[in-house]
Amino acid sequence: MLTVDKVQVCYGKSPAVQDVSLRVAPGETVLLLGRNGAGKSTLLKSIMGLEPPCSGRIIFQDRPITGSSPCKIARQGICYIPEDRQVFSNLSVLENLEMGMLAHKKKLNRHESLERVFEYFPRLKERLGQQAGSLSGGEQQMLAIARGLVSKPQLMLVDEPTEGLMPILVDETAGILRRLRQDGVTILLVEQNYSMAMSLGEDLSVYFMEKGRILKHGDVKEFQAGFDDPDHWMKM
Numbered sequence: 001m002l003t004v005d006k007v008q009v010c011y012g013k014s015p016a017v018q019d020v021s022l023r024v025a026p027g028e029t030v031l032l033l034g035r036n037g038a039g040k041s042t043l044l045k046s047i048m049g050l051e052p053p054c055s056g057r058i059i060f061q062d063r064p065i066t067g068s069s070p071c072k073i074a075r076q077g078i079c080y081i082p083e084d085r086q087v088f089s090n091l092s093v094l095e096n097l098e099m100g101m102l103a104h105k106k107k108l109n110r111h112e113s114l115e116r117v118f119e120y121f122p123r124l125k126e127r128l129g130q131q132a133g134s135l136s137g138g139e140q141q142m143l144a145i146a147r148g149l150v151s152k153p154q155l156m157l158v159d160e161p162t163e164g165l166m167p168i169l170v171d172e173t174a175g176i177l178r179r180l181r182q183d184g185v186t187i188l189l190v191e192q193n194y195s196m197a198m199s200l201g202e203d204l205s206v207y208f209m210e211k212g213r214i215l216k217h218g219d220v221k222e223f224q225a226g227f228d229d230p231d232h233w234m235k236m
């Protein structure tokens with residue numbers, strides 16, 4: 001579904017992503033791990049068209065999207081859930097979800113799309129009229145994922161959804177990601193919470209980034225075998 005081929009992304013003259021290649025197959029959840037500053041968010045942004053690569057190719061569903069605008073990429077079926085959530089604080093929960101629906105290239109059935117999302121996030125249904133900015137951090141995170149999901153994306157790019165969440169909400173987020181996976185939603189997930197990431201399934205494909213490059217690639221099992229104390233290692 002997604003092929004990233006030898007991509008390089010620079011901020012000015014400094015390369016933040018170098019020679020990165022990865023693949024995401026339909027229905028797969030792929031993990032992108034690495035420490036702070038490794039280049040994970042930059043890679044997601046480059047796929048979404050927010051930081052276009054200076055070299056390399058990005059192919060989505062057999063079409064090149066390298067250098068396309070974020071709007072065009074969203075209409076092709078990719079949604080991006082940024083690290084810092086970025087919900088529309090002054091809009092209600094419902095209005096945020098309606099904004100998400102605009103990203104789909106066809107007019108979506110409003111009722112059907114919302115009900116599908118409420119199956120994953122029942123709490124949002126109880127708060128439809130509430131201003132998004134007044135939700136708790138965890139609820140805002142759920143809203144950010146829901147706003148992406150409501151657009152019926154072919155591929156979700158999810159950047160550190162558990163950052164700053166209490167352990168109970170980390171577990172809840174992991175549960176939602178597992179469920180999305182079971183339901184065949186394709187996800188490229190950036191995480192720094194190694195334990196949570198590893199709990200998503202043993203057969204998940206994992207890429208580990210360091211200093212802008214892919215240092216390791218394997219499945220969760222192979223990956224775990226390579227680390228004595230992964231939690232410690234990730235935080236170094």
Ligand code: ATP
Pocket residue numbers: 011016034035036037038039040041042043083192
């Ligand atoms: P984190 O988890 O902390 O977000 P990351 O792995 O996602 O880390 P990036 O945010 O992609 O890493 O950053 C990769 C490198 O690019 C870092 O050295 C960072 O300082 C730099 N960088 C990121 N955004 C910008 C920017 N807008 N302008 C200049 N340099 C940037």
